[in-house]
Amino acid sequence: MTTQTPERTLWIGEAAKQVGVTTRTIRYYEQLGLLGANRRRVKGARRLYSEADIVRLQQVIRLRDLLGLSLEEVVALAEAEEARQGLRSRWADTLTDAEQARILDAAIPHVERQLELVRARQHTLAEFVDELTKKLHTLRRRRATLQHQPSRSANRGGGGRSAVPPAGIEPAHEV
Numbered sequence: 001m002t003t004q005t006p007e008r009t010l011w012i013g014e015a016a017k018q019v020g021v022t023t024r025t026i027r028y029y030e031q032l033g034l035l036g037a038n039r040r041r042v043k044g045a046r047r048l049y050s051e052a053d054i055v056r057l058q059q060v061i062r063l064r065d066l067l068g069l070s071l072e073e074v075v076a077l078a079e080a081e082e083a084r085q086g087l088r089s090r091w092a093d094t095l096t097d098a099e100q101a102r103i104l105d106a107a108i109p110h111v112e113r114q115l116e117l118v119r120a121r122q123h124t125l126a127e128f129v130d131e132l133t134k135k136l137h138t139l140r141r142r143r144a145t146l147q148h149q150p151s152r153s154a155n156r157g158g159g160g161r162s163a164v165p166p167a168g169i170e171p172a173h174e175v
Contacts, residue, residue, distance in 0.1 A: 010054065012047040019057050026057065032071060034060050034078055067121050077117055080110040 016023045026047075029035050035053055049057075056078075063074045087107045094100050 007050050009048040009050055012049065015047075015049040015054060015057065018054060019061060021057075021061065029057065029060060029071075032075055034071075034075060067118065068125075069117065069121060073117050073121075077114050080114045083107075083110050 010018065012023045012026055016026055019026075026035065026049075030047075035049075035056060059081075060074055060078060063069050063077055064071065069077070084107055087103050087110075091100065091103050094103060
């Protein structure tokens with residue numbers, strides 16, 4: 001006789017504490033369809049979360065924070081991952097090459113969509129890196145120019161800086 005250990009569940013407050021978010025955030029993610037607990041819960045019943053729900057919540061937060069994805073993008077990635085999980089389950093029960101080929105054909109667009117979202121984020125990050133690199137170059141150039149100019153405070157008796165930057169240097173708002 002085998003006995004199954006019941007799956008460990010957490011109340012919403014426990015889940016929020018374990019994952020490091022507020023209960024309000026978890027409720028909002030449920031509304032967006034990012035967590036499965038909302039589908040199983042009877043209206044008015046206390047929210048319970050399985051280990052799978054906690055893992056899913058951690059993945060959502062990782063995608064949101066690590067990649068800086070919007071919640072809509074996270075939803076799209078999560079939906080694609082759910083679809084792939086369903087295909088993986090079908091794969092385990094598949095005996096024919098033809099059925100496996102159909103499963104692979106169905107999985108490819110989901111991975112392509114996920115990759116498209118991640119690459120779009122990479123592009124945005126690359127643009128930001130370029131912008132910051134240019135800004136850093138400008139600041140270093142400005143600093144080098146200041147080192148090679150006579151001190152303005154000596155010319156004005158310590159009265160401060162001129163509002164006009166040296167030739168070829170962008171205005172101070174670049175700092």
